[in-house]
Every structure is written in structure tokens, then in C-alpha cells.
Amino acid sequence: MIIQSDWHIHSESSYDATLTLEKIARKAKEMGIKRIGITDHANFNDAKFLGDLKSSVESVKTFQINHPEVILGVELTPIEKPEFDYIEKTGTREGYVPPIMDKPYAIELAQTKEQLMGCGIRYAVGAAHWRVDVPFAKGLPVDMDALIREWYRQQLWLACDERVTILGHPWYNGKAVWYEDFSMIPRSMNMDIAHALKENKKYVECNEGVLCSPKASEKFRMQYAEFLRELFEMGIPVTYGSDSHNEYAVMRNEMEKILADVGFKPGDFSEIKEEDFWL
Numbered sequence: 001m002i003i004q005s006d007w008h009i010h011s012e013s014s015y016d017a018t019l020t021l022e023k024i025a026r027k028a029k030e031m032g033i034k035r036i037g038i039t040d041h042a043n044f045n046d047a048k049f050l051g052d053l054k055s056s057v058e059s060v061k062t063f064q065i066n067h068p069e070v071i072l073g074v075e076l077t078p079i080e081k082p083e084f085d086y087i088e089k090t091g092t093r094e095g096y097v098p099p100i101m102d103k104p105y106a107i108e109l110a111q112t113k114e115q116l117m118g119c120g121i122r123y124a125v126g127a128a129h130w131r132v133d134v135p136f137a138k139g140l141p142v143d144m145d146a147l148i149r150e151w152y153r154q155q156l157w158l159a160c161d162e163r164v165t166i167l168g169h170p171w172y173n174g175k176a177v178w179y180e181d182f183s184m185i186p187r188s189m190n191m192d193i194a195h196a197l198k199e200n201k202k203y204v205e206c207n208e209g210v211l212c213s214p215k216a217s218e219k220f221r222m223q224y225a226e227f228l229r230e231l232f233e234m235g236i237p238v239t240y241g242s243d244s245h246n247e248y249a250v251m252r253n254e255m256e257k258i259l260a261d262v263g264f265k266p267g268d269f270s271e272i273k274e275e276d277f278w279l
Contacts, residue, residue: 002256002264005271006249007037007073007166008125008205008241013056014040015048017245021063025070027248035271039073039125039241045087045110053111057119071272074116075125076163078154080132081106098135105132107154113163113278122277125205125241126161127168128154142177144184152189159196165276166239167197169207171224176215182223190227197236203270204228204236209243211258212251225262237270 009024010017021038028036040056043049053074060072082105086096098105109126116124131137131150151171158164170193171178171185178184197204206228211221232238242249 001032002259002266003240003252003269004033004266005035005037005240005269006033006242006244007035007071007123007203007239007272008039008075008168008207008243009036009248010040010075010243010245011038011056011059013052013059014245015052016041019244019246019248021059021067021070024244024248025063025067028069031249031252033249035069035071037071037073037123037272039075041077042074042110043077043129044079044093045084046093047091049110053119057121061120071123071277072121073123073125073165074111074121075127075168076109076111077127077129078107078109078132078157081108084108084110100135104134104150104153107132107157109161109163111163116163117278120279122279123165123272124163125166125168126158126164127172127205128158129172129174142175144177147173147177148185148189152193155193156196159193159202160200164202165272166203166205166241167193168205168241169210169243170204172207172210176213179213179216179220181217182220182227194231194234194236197231198234201276202236203239203272203276204231205239205241206255206259206269207241207243208249208251208255212255221258222262225258225264228259229262229264232264232268238268239270239272 042053133150
């Protein structure tokens with residue numbers, strides 16, 4: 001078995017998930033997963049997401065009494081700095097109007113490392129989910145070059161930020177815009193991200209939802225697995241993240257076959273080292 005721990009799981013405390021901690025722990029045990037990290041979303045610094053985070057923290061801490069294999073983490077996603085500042089000032093996202101600027105927005109995350117540690121959170125998955133460089137990006141037509149540049153910018157930033165333990169689902173895209181052929185991502189960008197990960201002693205995630213996405217071509221899956229293998233061979237530790245939301249690790253067997261085909265074997269996938277936990 002190549003995969004023995006899972007560091008990216010969403011419980012019912014996440015706005016987009018329904019899995020109970022009991023079901024996660026039971027299914028993980030059935031699959032031989034020995035350590036599991038609960039990483040519920042903290043997408044924004046507003047009352048809704050911070051309330052979800054509080055719920056996650058309280059639920060996991062109670063559950064850990066009988067389940068020491070469960071580790072408390074969080075998933076953070078880049079947001080535009082003007083929106084973060086607006087929420088800090090008003091307490092809400094309502095009424096926010098993105099300013100027009102002549103350069104990409106600066107990036108922020110929902111909480112500081114000190115705030116997260118104060119909750120008892122021990123590590124963070126940092127992952128790009130959408131554009132945060134220009135106003136009203138969700139309404140813009142697909143611009144492949146702009147999308148690639150923005151994902152590169154966010155991932156490079158995450159690889160250098162002190163709050164990020166694991167770079168989550170590299171090159172995930174909800175619209176699957178490059179899921180036919182991964183080679184459209186410039187190798188130079190991947191090497192820049194790799195060097196930043198290595199320099200900052202970060203982990204990189206092999207994400208089940210990306211590698212086994214039904215939107216991905218077989219060509220993409222093999223290219224993506226080879227990309228992860230190259231990072232591993234560069235000395236960057238690779239973790240597994242099922243990124244489960246409603247069912248647990250449903251594609252793990254298929255994923256292990258793809259990984260084995262590019263050379264991964266038992267012992268290659270990493271657990272987070274004790275010295276890399278915050279607490």
C-alpha cells in the first residue's frame with residue numbers, strides 16, 4: 001500500500017462537506033490509513049467562515065479524546081487583500097466592491113499563524129481555488145494565459161508563506177481548463193514552484209480530486225503523476241490528500257495504480273514530521 005496517511009479531509013464543519021468525523025475515522029481505518037488530518041475551510045475572515053472554523057476545532061478536539069490518530073489542520077485559500085481589509089473593517093463580505101487597480105491585487109489568507117495556533121491548529125494546507133488578481137474575475141471569459149499566470153502567482157506565494165505546511169492540490173482548477181494536457185503549464189513555472197517549496201521546506205500534495213478527476217484525460221493523469229514524481233525525486237516530500245467532502249477516498253485504489261505506474265512505492269509518501277507541526 002503506497003498511501004498510509006491522509007492530510008486533507010473535510011468534515012461537516014466545512015460549508016461544502018457532509019462527512020462526519022465518525023465516518024471519516026471508520027472508513028480510514030478500513031483502508032489502512034493510520035493518520036488523518038481534518039482540514040476544514042477557512043476561505044475568508046468573515047463571521048461565517050470563522051464560525052465554521054470554530055466548529056471544526058471544537059468537534060475535532062472532542063473527537064481526538066478517543067481518536068488520537070486525528071490531527072487538527074485547516075485549509076487556507078488566497079483571497080484578494082482589498083476584500084480581506086474590507087472584512088476586517090466591517091465584519092462582513094456584503095457590500096464589498098473590488099477597487100480598480102493597474103496591477104494584480106496583493107494576496108492574503110483568512111488568519112495569521114498566531115491566530116491559527118491559538119485555536120490549537122497544528123498545520124495548514126494552502127491551495128489556490130480561484131483568481132484573486134483582478135476585479136469580478138468569476139465573470140470574465142476564460143483566458144488560458146491569464147489563468148496560468150495567476151495560478152502560478154498564487155502557488156509560488158503559498159510556497160513561501162509561513163502559514164502553509166502543504167501546498168494543496170497544485171494546479172487544481174474547478175473548470176478543468178488544462179486537464180487535457182498538463183504540458184501547457186510551462187516547465188519553468190513548475191520548477192520555480194519546486195525550488196520555492198524546497199527552499200522553504202514545504203510539503204506538496206498529491207490530491208485525489210485532481211489526479212483522478214473525471215474531467216481529466218488519461219494523458220493529463222499520467223503527466224500530472226510524473227510531475228509529482230519529479231518533485232519527489234528533487235527531495236520535496238509528497239503527502240496524500242483525499243480532499244474528501246461527502247464520501248471518503250473513493251478513488252484511492254485507482255490513484256495508487258497511477259502512482260505505481262510512475263514509480264511510487266510504499267514508503268515514498270510522507271507524513272508530516274513532528275518538528276513541522278506548529279504545536
